[in-house]
Structures are given as C-alpha cells and as structure tokens.
Amino acid sequence: MGxxxxxGHEQKREMFARALQRGRLGHAYLFVGPSGIGKRSFARLLAQSLLCTRRPDGELTACGECSGCRQVLTRNHPDLMEVGLPEGKSELPIDVFVGSPERRGREGLCHELSLSAMQGGYRIAIIDDADRMNIASANALLKTLEEPGPGAVLILIAEDADQVIQTIRSRCQQLYFGPLNENDLRKAVEDQLARQEPGESQLPLETVLxxxxxxxxxxxxxxxRSxxxxxxxxSLQDMLARPQWTAARLSKAAEPLLSQFGSDTSAQREGAHAVVGCCLKACYRQLVGGSTAGLSDWQRDHWADAVDLCLETGIQIDRRATVALCLDAFFQELEIRLRPTWNPSPVRS
Structure with a gap:
C-alpha cells in the first residue's frame, strides 16, 4: 500500500511533508480518533516513507519497491517496531516495553529504541492502543520519550486521548484523525473490495456506507450483514429521535440489532459496539441538526453530553468484563442525559 x-487525512500528510522539508520532524506523536478511520495505516505509511531508501531528502514519499519499503510492507524491517494490545489482555503490559522479568531492561520496545538504527536514519516505533497503557507501562515509556535515542520516532495511536496517561500525552504532538468523509470512505471501501476475494454483499453499498x-x-x-x-x-435510531422513551424500552429496541451477532464474548462486544455506534449516529444527527429542528442551546448541550457518553462507552466496552452490564449502564445514563430535552423549557431550581 502506498x-x-x-x-483521507490530506492535511496530516501535508503537515508531515512540511515538517520533513524544514527538518522539523518531531520525535513523538499521538494519533487520536475513532477506530477504523486510518490512523494505523497512516502511521505505517509514514514509517515506510521515512525508511524508503529512494526517498528524496525533504519529501514524504514511498516508492514501494526498494528494500526498505519491501521490508516495511512485509513487517520485517529492523528499524520499525510495532506493539499493541496482546490478545486476551485489557492493558498494555510493562513487559512490552522493558522485557520479561528475567531480561528486564535488555529487551522490549524501550531497549530497542535506545539502539542506533541498523540501516542508518530513523528508528521508528508504532504503539497501538496507547490508551490501554497502565501506570507501570507509561512510566517505562516516559524515559524514552524524554531521552529518545538517535533518529527515534514514536507514533502512539489511541481512540481516546483522555485515556492516555497525562505525562505521556504531554510529551507528544497530538493529532486528531476524524471520520472519513463520504467520498474518501467510498473510495477506500471500493479499493479494499477490489483487493479481496469477490463476494456478494447482502446490503447495498449506500446502506453500508x-x-x-x-x-x-x-x-x-x-x-x-442481512x-x-x-x-x-x-428502529433503534427512530426511538432515540422520539421523546418519552425509557432505558428499558431502548434496551428492548436494541435486541434485534444484538441478535445479528453471535453469543461468544467477542461477538457480544462487536454487537455492543454496533448498538452504541448506532446511538452515536442518532445523537450526532440531532446535535448537528439542532438549529433546523428548533432545539435550544441548552437542549443541544444535552445532546452533546449524549455524544460524549457514546464515545466513552465505546472505549469501556472493551474494558468491562460483562458486556450486558456495560450496555445496561449506558442505556440508563443515556436516559438521564436526554430526559431534560423532552421538556419544552429547562427546569429551573
């Protein structure tokens, strides 16, 4: 991939291109934004560009053919390291950064970044799920952020910046990656489908997008999906758009959507994400359409709170052991935040 x-995210690419032209590339970046909108792919393309042996000085390009590009594309470049949440774990463990107890300080990401680049130039680390670091992991990474090795570039990736420990966040240049617009999303999906085995989608592309x-x-x-x-x-979005619903009724309305997924834990989490994402879209539609729907400023504030709740819950789904309890709490809190919007004027004490 080149x-x-x-x-999407053309402005981010232009920003990095200018930084390279001016010799002002930073050593630590935090990419923040929703899941699936290209943060990790951007980080890998940035790394590929920096490690491309045919890249002209000051340009952000990747030929895709040199040894550096091929090694990045096959995930075996000696100067590119990627870490993320281990399977079955809810946090990024300290071992990822400083090695196992038996070899602590002699292996792990921080040790690797302290070494000089094997092929000259940059030595790059991509840290996915940076919002899943615990205190011990963050403290281990902190010294590397404060005293990076020669040519070191760290790219942290997170969905929620507030969940990244503040001492880590403050030492990174933070960049927000928003959802793709309709045109970029269509092109990206069509490109992905063209490179996959042909299959028959049950939903029209317009509905999918x-x-x-x-x-x-x-x-x-x-x-x-059927x-x-x-x-x-x-059905779920229509209920949210009408007043006087309750958490119990919303939970009932979510059942047909949840039934589209399996019963194992992974499928339940996927279903919960679908429900919360559906609610997020409905709340956001109310928020951005508020000026034409006759909503007052205080009503819009409540819808904004509901959007925040949806985003927060999306993070919590992967952290809570019981998905059903997480959804129950979500429906109850959503009712609390939106119930005031059902009245024509705010209740004053």
Missing part, C-alpha cells in the same frame, strides 16, 4: 491508495460512521473498518464489517441489520439500526 500513499496513492490511502484516502451510511451506517459506517466514516470508518472503513465498520463499512467492511457491514458488507455481509437487510434485517439495517432495519434494526433504523
């Missing part, structure tokens, strides 16, 4: 196959919230990951996940999936989403 920049010509990457869609409309419910993907600007996320390629979500769009591809929706391709083989028409009942779209109907269940619409």
């Amino acid at each position: 920049w010509e196959q990457y869609y 409309a419910g993907a919230h600007g996320s390629v990951e979500q769009a591809l996940g929706r391709m083989n 028409p009942d999936f779209a109907a269940a989403e619409k």
Whole structure:
C-alpha cells in the first residue's frame, strides 16, 4: 500500500511533508480518533516513507519497491517496531516495553529504541492502543520519550486521548484523525473490495456506507450483514429521535440489532459496539441538526453530553468484563442525559 491508495487525512500528510522539508520532524506523536478511520495505516505509511531508501531528502514519499519499503510492507524491517494490545489482555503490559522479568531492561520496545538504527536514519516505533497503557507501562515509556535515542520516532495511536496517561500525552504532538468523509470512505471501501476475494454483499453499498460512521473498518464489517441489520439500526435510531422513551424500552429496541451477532464474548462486544455506534449516529444527527429542528442551546448541550457518553462507552466496552452490564449502564445514563430535552423549557431550581 502506498500513499496513492490511502484516502483521507490530506492535511496530516501535508503537515508531515512540511515538517520533513524544514527538518522539523518531531520525535513523538499521538494519533487520536475513532477506530477504523486510518490512523494505523497512516502511521505505517509514514514509517515506510521515512525508511524508503529512494526517498528524496525533504519529501514524504514511498516508492514501494526498494528494500526498505519491501521490508516495511512485509513487517520485517529492523528499524520499525510495532506493539499493541496482546490478545486476551485489557492493558498494555510493562513487559512490552522493558522485557520479561528475567531480561528486564535488555529487551522490549524501550531497549530497542535506545539502539542506533541498523540501516542508518530513523528508528521508528508504532504503539497501538496507547490508551490501554497502565501506570507501570507509561512510566517505562516516559524515559524514552524524554531521552529518545538517535533518529527515534514514536507514533502512539489511541481512540481516546483522555485515556492516555497525562505525562505521556504531554510529551507528544497530538493529532486528531476524524471520520472519513463520504467520498474518501467510498473510495477506500471500493479499493479494499477490489483487493479481496469477490463476494456478494447482502446490503447495498449506500446502506453500508451510511451506517459506517466514516470508518472503513465498520463499512467492511457491514458488507455481509442481512437487510434485517439495517432495519434494526433504523428502529433503534427512530426511538432515540422520539421523546418519552425509557432505558428499558431502548434496551428492548436494541435486541434485534444484538441478535445479528453471535453469543461468544467477542461477538457480544462487536454487537455492543454496533448498538452504541448506532446511538452515536442518532445523537450526532440531532446535535448537528439542532438549529433546523428548533432545539435550544441548552437542549443541544444535552445532546452533546449524549455524544460524549457514546464515545466513552465505546472505549469501556472493551474494558468491562460483562458486556450486558456495560450496555445496561449506558442505556440508563443515556436516559438521564436526554430526559431534560423532552421538556419544552429547562427546569429551573
């Protein structure tokens, strides 16, 4: 994959291109934004560009053919390290950064970054799920951020910046990656589909894109959903748009959507994300359409609080052991935050 196959976030690419031209590339960046909108792909393309042996000085390009590019594409470049949440774990453990207890300080990401680049130039680390670091992991990484090795570039990736420990966050240049616009999302999905085995989607592409919230990951996940999936989403969103619902009724309305997923824990989490994402879209639609729907400023504030709740819950789903309890708490809190909007004027004490 090269920049010509990457869609969206043009301003970020231009920013890094200018930084290279001026010799002002930073040593630590924090990429923040929703899941599936291209943060990790951007980080890998940036790394590939920096490690491309044919890249002209000061340009952000990647030829895709040199030894450096091929090693990045096959995930075996000696100067590029990637870490993320281990399977079955809820936190990034300290061992990822400083090695196992038996070899602490002699292996792990921090040790690797202290070494000089094996092929000259940059030595790059991509840290996915940076919002899952615990205190011990953050403290281990902190020294590397404060005293990076020669040519070191760290790229941290997170969905929620507030969940990244403040001492880490303050030492990184933070960049927000928003959902893809409709045109970029369409191009990205069509490009992905062209490179996959042909298959028959049960949902029209327009329906897939409309419910993907600007996320390629979500769009591809929706391709083989049945028409009942779209109907269940619409039913849930319609209920949220009407006043006087209760948490219990909202929970009941979410059941048809949850039934589209399996019963194992992973499938339950995926279903919970679908429900919360559906609510997020409905709340956001109310928020941005408030000026034309006759909403007052205080009502819009409540819808903004609801959007924040949806985003917070999306993070919590992967951290809570019991998905059902997480959704129950979400529905109850959503009712609390939106109930005041059902009245024509705010209640004053």
